[in-house]
Amino acid sequence: LKSPYHGGHLEVIVGPMFSGKSEELIRRVGRAVIARQHVAVFKPVIDDRYHATHVSSHTGRITPAVAVPNTLQARQLIFGQGDLLDAGSHVLPDVVGFDEAQFFDGGLVPLALELADLGVRVILAGLDLDFRGEPFGVMPELLSRAESVEKLTAICVICGAPATRTQRLIGGQPARRSDPVVMVGAAESYEARCRVHHELNG
Ligand code: ADP
Incomplete structure (x- = not known):
């Protein structure tokens, strides 16, 4: 090759x-x-x-x-x-x-x-x-x-701009900064987001 x-x-x-x-x-x-x-x-x-x-x-x-x-x-x-x-x-x-x-x-x-x-x-x-x-x-x-x-990059699900971040949601709400990086068995989901729309709960 x-x-x-x-x-x-x-x-x-x-x-x-x-x-x-x-x-x-x-x-x-x-x-x-x-x-x-x-x-x-x-x-x-x-x-x-x-x-x-x-x-x-x-x-x-x-x-x-x-x-x-x-x-x-x-x-x-x-x-x-x-x-x-x-x-x-x-x-x-x-x-x-x-x-x-x-x-x-x-x-x-x-x-x-x-x-x-x-x-x-x-x-x-x-x-x-x-x-x-x-x-x-x-x-x-x-x-x-x-x-x-x-x-x-992915596509930001909020605004359609190039997404560089992974948004973690727990029960639909932004995850907390203090949450562990790997959560086993949590009701979590992930979305692609840009810098502006990437959110942390506290
Ligand atoms: P990664 O390994 O980086 O998680 P994959 O290769 O598994 O990505 O999947 C990429 C595919 O996901 C894209 O080609 C597209 O079809 C789909 N997709 C779903 N949501 C998005 C999004 N928000 N932005 C870009 N692609 C998305």
């Missing part, structure tokens, strides 16, 4: 929810598959063992992926100690993708750098900002270290 980079590198795709990050990851991975490259895509699971699944976009496009509880499991699968990737030959994938990269632990940064140094094209998609508008987890470091960064 023609790439402006010689060998491995990091490509980061960021933006708020609904900005098309998964769509863009699926598009890039799909082209690599057409080029008959060996591709492995990972996404995080909170409380489960690793399992085969897929990455899906809000438009319904999907690509196969492996859900992993942490970076270590992704590392073991990539380096041939797992059975889910067709890595029986112990050949590294040409392309490794991570969706929802903001939910991975700090081990994602050294893993991505190691893979790039070994010649792998690493594509990481994730939220650059949390619901408060603060930098999200490992994303700032990935953004700094990436060869390529694509910052996508």
